[in-house]
Amino acid sequence: MFLFSSQYQDVATLSNLPRYTGGQTYFYPGWNAARSEDAIKFAREFSDYLSSEIGLEAVLRVRATTGLRMATFYGNFFNRSSDLCAFPAFPRDQSYVVEVAIDESITKPYVCMQTAVLHTTCNGERRIRVMTLALPTTETLSAVYASADQSAITEYFSHKAVERALGSGLEAAREAVQTKVIEIMQTYRKELAGGNVGGGGLQMPSNLRALPVLFLGLVKNVGLRKSAQIPSDLRSAALCLLSTLPLPLMLQYIYPKFYSLHDMPDNAGLPDPDTGDVVLPPPCNLSSERIVPYGLYLIDDGQTQFLWVGRDAVPALLLDVFGVEDKAQLKQGKTSMPVLESEFNERVRAVVDKSKDHRAKGVGSIVSPPMYLVREDGEPSLKLWAQTLLVEDRADQGVSLQQWMGMLREKVS
CATH class of the missing domain: 3.40.20.10 (Severin)
Structure with missing residues (x-):
């Protein structure tokens, strides 16, 4: 859905159509066809969109080793049954998050997950695209922390924050993000860093060092930021991006x-x-x-x-x-x-x-x-x-990086 407007347009309502049909919302605030920059931007994007390869009539299913269950799916599609996601058109530039629940105790050294997309190509061929992943299991929390991926964690919580914002409001979404980062750090401190090593500083393994900054960027993003000056159309368009952008673009969007x-x-x-x-x-x-x-x-x-x-x-x-x-x-x-x-x-x-x-x-x-x-x-x-893109500064009603780290340090210890 391509939306152009100089006035209020209700992006929040209109973006529901792409949300449930595997699409995307492209918003052009203050667009003016007479301005060459605006016209060229739209012409370039729309022609790129029309000429991009997509999959048609697609369904996606994720299977896993016994004991694991696909609990929740995040992204733009229609959830047809508990584990089947339907896409009238399968895009090439969106991300999806699948939350996996552990139902039974797992004794094997590895678990496997497999994602399969059944789709029709642009030339009318029916195909299946399969990706399989084997992950080692562990009984130690330190191994979980040492192998955690801060980018993936951020992407997961951005999808969850958007869902929370749409269901319970922006304040609840910001609080949920803040609570999660505190929880992750508290657990690490309590279980793995010996409780109070280093006089109450914040400790994280090196692969999770950027997590607090990324979460601050997420809370201060236009979609979730506490501010009375953001028009609801701009906010809604930002929430659409936070729940669809592919990982590298998502990270750049919250930490430019x-x-x-x-x-x-x-x-x-x-x-x-x-x-x-x-x-x-x-x-x-x-x-x-x-x-x-x-x-x-x-x-x-x-x-x-x-x-x-x-x-x-x-x-x-x-x-x-x-x-x-x-x-x-x-x-x-x-x-x-x-x-x-x-x-x-x-x-x-x-x-x-x-x-x-x-x-x-x-x-x-x-x-x-x-x-x-x-x-x-x-x-x-x-x-x-x-x-406002300088997320380490104090702006509007947001805190600076120093204040954020100080607040985390207080809460964690």
């Missing part, structure tokens, strides 16, 4: 990529001699402490890109990147990068294009993120919007 461009290494924005891929600058933490007034930055959550121009940006930098010396001449808001003969302009354009290359992340997506130019001393609402 943040690159410093004015001082990027010499090889950034140029093809890697070995792989031929454009090299990206090292990502920075999402905190305004990283922003210097003379800098140029890219903030990218996979759905929107912001090019941040500092208030003291020097004319030479502006001339190199945008072809103007005075930043008052820069067009703020939705824009596209000018194509200039300068080497630095080419490198910045290469970084911007590479950052939105979802195929390099190994996932399908038709979204071509629009770019907004934000001047630090310019349009306040634009600046505020870009700053």
Whole structure:
């Protein structure tokens, strides 16, 4: 479902149709056909959508070793019976979460799970696609923690948070996310870290270090954030994304990529001699402490890109990147990068294009993120919007990373 509107459109109700038919909701707020950036974005996405390969008339079933039961399924489809999910069309760019319950005590060293999708290809052939997974079992909690995947845990709780938000409201969803991360850390501390080692600090195994930050990003995402200023259409569209985005895009959506461009290494924005891929600058933490007034930055959550121009940006930098010396001449808001003969302009354009290359992340997506130019001393609402992506900062009614970690430390100990 493609929704364009300058007024309120009730995305919350309309998005139910794609939710139960294996579809997706694409929302274009403030769209204007006369603006070339808007028209090109939609034309690119819609043609990509129409030409993408999909499966038709599909059903998905997950089976597992005796003793395991598929308890709940999350994602966009119709749950026809307890373990059969129906898809009129099977997309190539969504994620699904299946919650597995342990019904009987398992004695074998391995358990197996198998996902099968029966579908018709675009050419009318009936096929089955099967994926099988064998997982070792363990009796020790430390092995469970050591092999846990923080990305998968975050994806699972984002689906659960959306379900909770739709059923019980946003406050309940935020609280559930917070309670879960505290529970995970408390159990680790109590059972595996000897109770109070390290004077009450937060301990987690290295493979789960990012969990608190990812959960903070989830709570501060537009879909779940505590704020009175978010229109319900924008919120509903964000909740649709939180419950469908493939894993790499989902992680970027709740913890965006943040690159410093004015001082990027010499090889950034140029093809890697070995792989031929454009090299990206090292990502920075999402905190305004990283922003210097003379800098140029890219903030990218996979759905929107912001090019941040500092208030003291020097004319030479502006001339190199945008072809103007005075930043008052820069067009703020939705824009596209000018194509200039300068080497630095080419490198910045290469970084911007590479950052939105979802195929390099190994996932399908038709979204071509629009770019907004934000001047630090310019349009306040634009600046505020870009700053909401800096999830480690304190904003609106949200806490900063330091406050969040302090609160977790208190609750866990």
